[in-house]
Amino acid sequence: GAGVSQSPSNKVTEKGKDVELRCDPISGHTALYWYRQRLGQGLEFLIYFQGNSAPDKSGLPSDRFSAERTGESVSTLTIQRTQQEDSAVYLCASSSVRDGEQYFGPGTRLTVT
């Protein structure tokens, strides 16, 4: 498995519940990104991790959203007290410092009912 993987692929949750989305980047990639993509729209930047630097959280839409990354490996995006407006595909990407090309995972489709 050389690509970026994400889990779960689909998640249906009730309004008000918390959800955790997982991203496994490509081994050796120091940079990791989370994006949100609503149906028929572009990618909305959420958060960016680069090595051991402080993450760039400028895209997180509210304090209900948070993300963590352990070293240069797995990242989890947590959405607390989900709202219907959170329904979207959440995409993760990773890249190496050497060439900067982003590799995207297949995404997690989140549906809040």
Place this chain on the structure above:
Amino acid sequence: GESVGLHLPTLSVQEGDNSIINCAYSNSASDYFIWYKQESGKGPQFIIDIRSNMDKRQGQRVTVLLNKTVKHLSLQIAATQPGDSAVYFCAESLYSSASKIIFGSGTRLSIRP
């Protein structure tokens, strides 16, 4: 969230013709630009990139043009094929490999047989 402006939602092209997809970016300090292709149900896929010290770069059947004066980026696809049908996004970044990448809203390219 932040986004690069992109005004043409749909482009229909005859198979075999050339396609031109345009994008206006917002940050004059952006140093690095990328075009992505996203097929239905998949994450975006890198097509071609260009740095701000260049105004043209060619790949296989694709050419990216950068006009920094008017903050405009375009993607040209030669001899468009059915497999080119997808949504195309432009994206910008301050540095090629050390900062967040901001996406535009996308253009859907459809191919007429």
